[in-house]
Amino acid sequence: MPNGHAAPHPSLQHHFDTLEQQKDASTFGMWVFLVTEVLFFGGMFMAYILYRTWYPDAWMAASHHLDVVLGAANTAVLILSSLTMALAVNQGQLGRRNGQVIFLIATMVLGAVFLGVKVVEYSDKFAHQLVPGPNFRFEDASVARQAQIFFSLYFAMTGMHAVHMIIGEGIMLYLLVRAWKGHFTAQYYTPVEIGGLYWHFVDIVWIFLFPLLYLVGHH
Amino acid sequence: MSEHIASKGFYVVIFAALMVLTGMTVAVTYMDLGPANLVVAMGIAVTKALLVVLFFMHVWWSDRLVKVTVATSVVFLLFLFGFTLADYFSRGLLGVAGR
Numbered sequence: 001m002p003n004g005h006a007a008p009h010p011s012l013q014h015h016f017d018t019l020e021q022q023k024d025a026s027t028f029g030m031w032v033f034l035v036t037e038v039l040f041f042g043g044m045f046m047a048y049i050l051y052r053t054w055y056p057d058a059w060m061a062a063s064h065h066l067d068v069v070l071g072a073a074n075t076a077v078l079i080l081s082s083l084t085m086a087l088a089v090n091q092g093q094l095g096r097r098n099g100q101v102i103f104l105i106a107t108m109v110l111g112a113v114f115l116g117v118k119v120v121e122y123s124d125k126f127a128h129q130l131v132p133g134p135n136f137r138f139e140d141a142s143v144a145r146q147a148q149i150f151f152s153l154y155f156a157m158t159g160m161h162a163v164h165m166i167i168g169e170g171i172m173l174y175l176l177v178r179a180w181k182g183h184f185t186a187q188y189y190t191p192v193e194i195g196g197l198y199w200h201f202v203d204i205v206w207i208f209l210f211p212l213l214y215l216v217g218h219h
Numbered sequence: 220m221s222e223h224i225a226s227k228g229f230y231v232v233i234f235a236a237l238m239v240l241t242g243m244t245v246a247v248t249y250m251d252l253g254p255a256n257l258v259v260a261m262g263i264a265v266t267k268a269l270l271v272v273l274f275f276m277h278v279w280w281s282d283r284l285v286k287v288t289v290a291t292s293v294v295f296l297l298f299l300f301g302f303t304l305a306d307y308f309s310r311g312l313l314g315v316a317g318r
Contacts, residue, residue: 027285028285035291038292039295039296042296042299042300045300046300046303049300068245068248072241072245075241076238076241079241082234082271083230083233086274086275087227089277090225093222196276200276204267204271207264207267207268207271215244215245215248
């Protein structure tokens with residue numbers, strides 16, 4: 001502590017000396033968590049690499065059933081939400097309450113649009129019997145079993161991604177309530193910063209999912 | 220650590236670059252480059268991920284501890300991919316039971 005006279009900042013936890021030290025510890029902790037998240041998704045990407053190498057024809061045929069326009073539009077929506085998230089953090093750095101609120105709401109709305117498009121895509125897969133299981137139907141019977149593996153990975157990877165998006169919406173709601181109450185200032189906006197790290201990570205996962213699932217072999 | 224505050228305009232420029240790269244990756248899909256299609260698609264995806272990590276996630280301005288942590292995720296990922304692939308694709312090399 002610098003001296004005994006100045007009252008500590010209300011957001012400073014007792015086990016940290018300064019707000020700066022507290023922020024560095026929180027940021028580091030979030031990054032360590034994100035490393036485990038990279039490996040969590042990495043396992044599914046590993047499965048994808050193997051099966052794509054083994055069954056390139058089935059991969060191409062199955063990928064044609066995904067809607068490139070919807071996938072590309074959703075990519076744009078998610079990148080735009082990363083911009084609004086970055087701007088929300090920027091407004092946190094500057095201690096501007098209204099800017100934080102506006103950009104957090106924008107991020108939540110864009111996240112909801114992404115999930116809405118995902119619902120449309122999933123229901124289309126159910127309608128066309130492309131969901132792995134006893135009702136799975138594929139036009140080319142010779143690769144049907146292998147195409148089913150593609151769709152298993154499609155649902156596992158985009159499904160886990162969507163779960164992360166839903167959790168992200170919850171984090172955004174928490175941040176929005178605190179921003180609305182004016183909790184975040186230029187001295188203390190750490191939750192916005194590390195909430196933003198999480199949101200951007202989820203965006204990065206999609207940056208890889210989009211070309212790997214939607215853009216296989218359209219040439 | 221003195222904190223860097225980027226301008227709104229800077230973030231918009233990064234966003235524009237990400238959108239251009241997204242357009243490129245879709246466009247390249249409709250050209251037949253053979254095996255290079257995958258290389259180009261992954262190159263663009265890695266570039267986009269780098270832009271997000273370095274600027275949206277502030278790693279460019281972060282201290283060394285954060286930079287090392289981020290790099291660690293790539294190292295672990297390469298271990299995961301490298302050893303798994305080395306296992307699967309070397310099995311056929313040996314004519315032994317249990318392959």
